[in-house]
Amino acid sequence: MAEAYGWLLDLFADRQSGIVLWFVCDAHKRLRLRQDFPVRFYARGPKAALKKLDSFLHAQPIALKSVYTKRRDLYEKETQTVLAVETQPARVFSLVRRASQRFPDLDFYDADIPVSVRHAAQYGTFPLAFCQVIYQGDRIQTIKVADSPWKPDPTPAPLRTLRMGVGCDLRQNKPKEITIQFADKKHRIPWDNERVLVYHFNSILERYDPDLVLSSYGDIWLIPTLLEAAKRMRVPLKLNREPRRGVRLKKENSYMSYGRIIYRGQQALLYGRCHIDSHNSMLWQDYDLESVLEMARATCLPIQTAARTSPGTGINMMETATALRLKILVPWQKTRSEDEKTAYTLMLSDRGGLAYHPIPGVHENVGMVDFVSMYPSIMTYCNISPELPNPEGLGRSPYPPGLIPQTLKPLLEKRIAIKQRMLSLPRDDPERAPLDARNTALKMLLVCCFGYLGYKAAKFGRIESHEAISALSREALICAKEAAEDMGFTVLHMYVDGLWVKKDGCEDPDDFVPLLDAIAARTSLPIALDSVYRWVAFLTSRQDGKTTVPNRYFGVKHDGSVTVRGIAIRTHDTAPYIAKVQKELLNYLRRASDLRELRQKIPNTLKLILKRYKTLRYGHVRLADLVVHQRMGKRLEDYRVRSPAAIAASQLKEVGTAIQMGQRIPLVYTLGRPGVRAWHTQVPLDCRSIDYRHYSKLLIRASAAILQPFGVAEEQLEAYLLGDGVVQQSLQI
Amino acid sequence: MGRTNPTINQYLIQEERAFSQYRRALRRSDQLILDDLFAAARQHSAEAAFAAHALPFEVALLSMLLEEHKIVMRLEQEIKQIKRKLDG
Amino acid sequence: MLRLVAELACRGSLRVVDGGNHFNVLSLGRMIRRKTGRVKAVLNGIYVSRVFTCIQMEAALRILLPRRGPIVVIDMLHTFYDESVDGAQSEHLLRNCIRHLQRLSNSLPIIVSFSPPPQPAMRPALRKIMLEAADNAWHWETKLTARLQPTLWE
Numbered sequence: 001m002a003e004a005y006g007w008l009l010d011l012f013a014d015r016q017s018g019i020v021l022w023f024v025c026d027a028h029k030r031l032r033l034r035q036d037f038p039v040r041f042y043a044r045g046p047k048a049a050l051k052k053l054d055s056f057l058h059a060q061p062i063a064l065k066s067v068y069t070k071r072r073d074l075y076e077k078e079t080q081t082v083l084a085v086e087t088q089p090a091r092v093f094s095l096v097r098r099a100s101q102r103f104p105d106l107d108f109y110d111a112d113i114p115v116s117v118r119h120a121a122q123y124g125t126f127p128l129a130f131c132q133v134i135y136q137g138d139r140i141q142t143i144k145v146a147d148s149p150w151k152p153d154p155t156p157a158p159l160r161t162l163r164m165g166v167g168c169d170l171r172q173n174k175p176k177e178i179t180i181q182f183a184d185k186k187h188r189i190p191w192d193n194e195r196v197l198v199y200h201f202n203s204i205l206e207r208y209d210p211d212l213v214l215s216s217y218g219d220i221w222l223i224p225t226l227l228e229a230a231k232r233m234r235v236p237l238k239l240n241r242e243p244r245r246g247v248r249l250k251k252e253n254s255y256m257s258y259g260r261i262i263y264r265g266q267q268a269l270l271y272g273r274c275h276i277d278s279h280n281s282m283l284w285q286d287y288d289l290e291s292v293l294e295m296a297r298a299t300c301l302p303i304q305t306a307a308r309t310s311p312g313t314g315i316n317m318m319e320t321a322t323a324l325r326l327k328i329l330v331p332w333q334k335t336r337s338e339d340e341k342t343a344y345t346l347m348l349s350d351r352g353g354l355a356y357h358p359i360p361g362v363h364e365n366v367g368m369v370d371f372v373s374m375y376p377s378i379m380t381y382c383n384i385s386p387e388l389p390n391p392e393g394l395g396r397s398p399y400p401p402g403l404i405p406q407t408l409k410p411l412l413e414k415r416i417a418i419k420q421r422m423l424s425l426p427r428d429d430p431e432r433a434p435l436d437a438r439n440t441a442l443k444m445l446l447v448c449c450f451g452y453l454g455y456k457a458a459k460f461g462r463i464e465s466h467e468a469i470s471a472l473s474r475e476a477l478i479c480a481k482e483a484a485e486d487m488g489f490t491v492l493h494m495y496v497d498g499l500w501v502k503k504d505g506c507e508d509p510d511d512f513v514p515l516l517d518a519i520a521a522r523t524s525l526p527i528a529l530d531s532v533y534r535w536v537a538f539l540t541s542r543q544d545g546k547t548t549v550p551n552r553y554f555g556v557k558h559d560g561s562v563t564v565r566g567i568a569i570r571t572h573d574t575a576p577y578i579a580k581v582q583k584e585l586l587n588y589l590r591r592a593s594d595l596r597e598l599r600q601k602i603p604n605t606l607k608l609i610l611k612r613y614k615t616l617r618y619g620h621v622r623l624a625d626l627v628v629h630q631r632m633g634k635r636l637e638d639y640r641v642r643s644p645a646a647i648a649a650s651q652l653k654e655v656g657t658a659i660q661m662g663q664r665i666p667l668v669y670t671l672g673r674p675g676v677r678a679w680h681t682q683v684p685l686d687c688r689s690i691d692y693r694h695y696s697k698l699l700i701r702a703s704a705a706i707l708q709p710f711g712v713a714e715e716q717l718e719a720y721l722l723g724d725g726v727v728q729q730s731l732q733i
Numbered sequence: 734m735g736r737t738n739p740t741i742n743q744y745l746i747q748e749e750r751a752f753s754q755y756r757r758a759l760r761r762s763d764q765l766i767l768d769d770l771f772a773a774a775r776q777h778s779a780e781a782a783f784a785a786h787a788l789p790f791e792v793a794l795l796s797m798l799l800e801e802h803k804i805v806m807r808l809e810q811e812i813k814q815i816k817r818k819l820d821g
Numbered sequence: 822m823l824r825l826v827a828e829l830a831c832r833g834s835l836r837v838v839d840g841g842n843h844f845n846v847l848s849l850g851r852m853i854r855r856k857t858g859r860v861k862a863v864l865n866g867i868y869v870s871r872v873f874t875c876i877q878m879e880a881a882l883r884i885l886l887p888r889r890g891p892i893v894v895i896d897m898l899h900t901f902y903d904e905s906v907d908g909a910q911s912e913h914l915l916r917n918c919i920r921h922l923q924r925l926s927n928s929l930p931i932i933v934s935f936s937p938p939p940q941p942a943m944r945p946a947l948r949k950i951m952l953e954a955a956d957n958a959w960h961w962e963t964k965l966t967a968r969l970q971p972t973l974w975e
Contacts, residue, residue: 104913337870337877340836344864346871347846348785350738356779456873457905463871474783494779546772550779737842737871744847787850787860 001136004031007157008129009211010272010302011116013089019115020242021140022272023131024211027158030241032272033133035140039089039118041096042071042082042329045106050083053103060098062091071109071329074387074403074460075336082109082329089115096332111332113324117317120300121324127296127303128157149297150410152417152435161289162208165216173681178222182208194229201226202238212274212303213239214289219277223247223268241272252660267308274303281307290437298411298445311448312455315407318445319460322407331459336386338463349467354477355550358493358538362709363502364595366533366555367512369484369519370498371476372419372526373443375450376412378472380405381525386453386462394472394479394523403460408449415442416526473497476523483518493538495550498530507532531557534593537709539567542701545713554706556590568702572664575695577625578702581612585706602710609703609717610725617696623687626695627679629664644669648678655682669694696721741782741789745775748790773800822895822934826867827852834866834890838881841896841936844869866890875900879914882921887928894922898935898947912946919954 006023014020014034023031043053054066064087070079087095096111119125123143130147133140147154162182166175178201180187189200215222223239227247230237239247250267265280276292296306299314300321306314323330341349371377378384382391385402401409418439425432452458454466473496481491484501493500506512512529519527536555538548552566568574569582585605592598615621630645636659639646648667649659657680659665666679669691677685700721704714720726739747749771756764774781777796786792827849829835837844846864853863868889872878878900885892897918901911922931935951938944952958 101909104910105917333876334880335874335877337872337880340868340870342865343830343837343844343846343849343867343869344787344861346844346869347738347787347850347864350736350846351782351785352736352740354779354783357776456877478783544768544772546769547775737839737844738846747848787864788854789847790851 001134001141004133004135006031006131006133008125008127008131009157009159010274011119011125011127012271012302013115015090017088017090019089019119020272022241023133024157024159030209030211031133032138032241033135033140034138035143037089037115037119038065038086039092039110039113039115040084040086041092041111041332042084042109043099043103043106044073044080044082044109044329045103047081049103049106053099053106054083056102057085057095057099060095062087062095064091064095072327073329074323080329089118100332107334108332109329110324113320113330114301114305114317116302117300117321118324121321126300127306128154128293129297130155130157149300150414152414152421152438154297159211160208161212161214162205162210163214164218164222166222170217170221178226180204182210195233195235198226198230198233198235198237202235205238209241210273212276212289213270215275215277217277217279218275219268219280220252220265223275224249224266239273239275240270242270245271264308269304274307276304276307288437290434291441294438294441295445298442311444312452314445315449315452316459318407318411319403322403323460326403326406328403335457335459336462349464349471351467351474352470353496354474354494355496356494357548357550358500358553360538360540360548360709362535362537362595362598363492363500363533364535365507366492366500366502366536367506367515368498368500368530368533369480369512369516369527370530371480371523372416372528373412373446374473374476374497374525375469376408376446377525378469378476379449379453380408380412382469382472384465384469384472386460386465390464390468391472394476394525396524404449404453404465408446411442411445415439415446418442476525479522480519480527483522484515487515487518489515493550493553500536531559531563533557533563535595535598536563539705539708542714552705554586556592560590562586562590567705568698573628573630574702575626575628575698577616577621578695578699580625581609581699582702582706584608584612585703589706599710602707602712605707606712606717606720607725609699610721613696613699613703613721616699617692619687619690619692621695623668623685623690626668626690627666628668629666631664632659632661635661642674644676647674647676651678651683652680655680657682741778742775744789745771745778745781745793748793770797773797776800822893823849824852825932826893827856829891829893830863830867831856834868836885836889836892837867837869838878838885838892838894839869839871839896840878840894841899842871842873843895844871872900875903875906875911875914879917879921882918882925885921885925887925891930891932892922892925894931894933896936897933898938898951901947902938902943908944908946911944912950915947915950919950923954 004023004025006025008021009024010022012020017036019035019037021033021035023033025031043050057064057066064085066083066085068081069084071082072079085095093112096108100106100108116127124145125131125143126149129145129149132144132146134142160182162180164178164180167177167179168175175191177191178189178197180189187204189197191197227237237247248269248271250269252266253264267280268275268277276289281292292303292307295301295314296303299306299317301309301314301317320330382394383397383399383401383405384390385404388397388399388402391397418435422432422435422439450466450469453461453469454463455461477494477497477499480499481494484491484499487503489501489503491499491501501515509529509532512532516527516529533555534557536553539552541547541549549566554562554564554567556562564570564586567582569579585608588605588608589598589601592601630643630648632645632649633643636646636649636653642650644667645665648665652659652665667676668679668685669675670677670689671691672689675691677683677689679685700714700718704712704717707717708714756767759767774793774796777799781789781792781796784792822843823845826835826837831853850860850864853860857863870881872881878897898915901915922933925931933951933955935948
């Protein structure tokens, strides 16, 4: 018998029996072990049907055991008789599929649970958990986890990371080489000879033996292309650590979610090693590796899966793990229906969070106060769970914590602990970056757990619970408003989980503490001061110029940082040049410490806009800075009137580039018809055809958004620019 | 799952559209004033959402009246100040 | 269909099963107001279940008891065209639903609406099953399209 300590890197079902686990033991040693791990699924229904199912299953060419037992359904008080079927992890899903096709009226449970989540529920493991294993040969005898996914500061595993890419933008150029980086070593492998390429690539992998492979376009292009080259050369590509296993290529797909099309690219998944593609990862685009690892720790999903799946799936896995630990049946397809209710009750309950219209204009010394993770806090502290009666109001619940609060509590507490830790660190502390990255992953999970509770395919969803949370959030916000007004604050704005308040004499964070205490006392929910703004401007809508918009504002905090919502910089389809100009304007205005200084800066702001406007109008802007990205909301064939994205997509289709629903299409605006040109090497573009007038209009609109709170209307700004900077009489500041 | 009813903002837009023939028949100057009234209703959409009245248009009418009265009160104040200046 | 619900609700209680997320209570309220001032009372006489998957539709019809007035099922087939449920299972569930409706129709009038599939050639068997089970069928000329859901926040 041998003993080893190490971090769990990968865990997957063996094709024959049990599971395979890979451990990182230290900087050099990697350990591959196997473990017997039979798993169960359950079937429920009339006794006679279960008997027939039992015979059917035993007639299948798959080894299995079955027994009648009692298990708890979340929504029923008494345990139910079910048929428990035990088999190897790799066989479960095909067995369930066959059984459900033959017996469509039976309900199945614990059928589609990833093996890593099952293992987590049984042994407490999770990706990068530090474990002690006792093994004989290559078989684990016991495994103990001396670790928790909820430690704010986990001991980092000594992971070996290899980065690879193609050194160019695939949309513009054909790659000439692969670039590989490991620690401080850089390699370039030319693409001209496939045999040399494959051999060279394999020898680099063998030499460094990485745990993580971080790629650029690895999923959709680099790895599939390497695999094809290797196949042609009849040389196996050594991407996997696991012997006798190929790279798993998962197909791309698009699906509908809450009225939007979501696009998921193809995935290239490894065994014994983790591959993350920075262009195809849920988290990667905005954050870094530490966020992905945190997502994996919290959800118990393998690292490369966690990188690519949505936070909704993450929450699903966490709830499933809790259910497994509590020995509660995890439904496969069945979801809880809404209770029948009167139309009047439906009207009362089918509402969302409160989004006020703020008081327009520029305001000084404004405190932004918000409930800490409001919806998850309500779910946890008011004990909202699908199996419990919904609370009447805020405050303590008379019931023991339900499935949802039990799942969310450690997640919420870790996030709060990290936030508090970060507040105590100086701005340039090196510990901040990894903490922030972890915080981001946890925030993504928390932000979606409320929506997930109301999701039609959620295993433990319940629409009444979802609505109860909404109701309590509205109540909490109104209580907070009342507390603020009782203390003499003016409430400038309220938005779902936060308030913007001001009061003469309140300028420092400490001045707002009594308000926070009062709100916490009235609502029993955690509340914090997000920041105090030197000044903040609430913008009116472009449509009527009178009503303000709940989510359109910009402001400068006392620490000098700028917050922006709802204007060009923040929207995904803005041209980089225009976003840059808006940013420049805000950077200039942020130096003003009060309203008086702000007004003094407006003339120079106008001059700056004029300068940038002229640069654009005379065509002196880099073309790449005019590229706009727009999403394809439907399939190309479904467009009756073509949007710019659809026109560009059809141009891309003509040159052989496949386009999927939900993808963002890069394009530029051009003169005449069709008015749009896709931005791609193979779509020819005449620089003289760029519609600078249209871009100028966009620039004016973006600049007007900044000036509007100071009384400068878009038409007045346009007249100023067209008049080459002559200040019109009507332009009063 | 979750949302079947339109948001209160969407509902107010539908209500405004329901009066489009009335608006069309108004003189242009009156149309702008009607638009102002609906803008006033939208300004208090969150409060209308919280109220969850069976007939939200009745709440919208109240919001319009609220904004009107604000203006009246402000004008009253201004007149008082002017009077004081003239007398003093 | 909402106009029909408004009309029936003013005469007595009824039950609605909404399969396509169409049950806009605010519009319904407006329609009822044109007939009577007792909007809240009339709304309290309409018993509604919303279903978001075909499995939920089958479950909802299975547990319905023959009471509280006529039954209106709105956009019944919408959830049966969901591609995440395979065709055979979809058909099987629909046949179960028909059985439940036939049981209920022994004691109550039932009216069911359904709209064409998102793609014209999709799962033609479903429409056939519906039409074969119905005592009477009427065709509307304009299409009932399923609305996109509003966002979660106002």
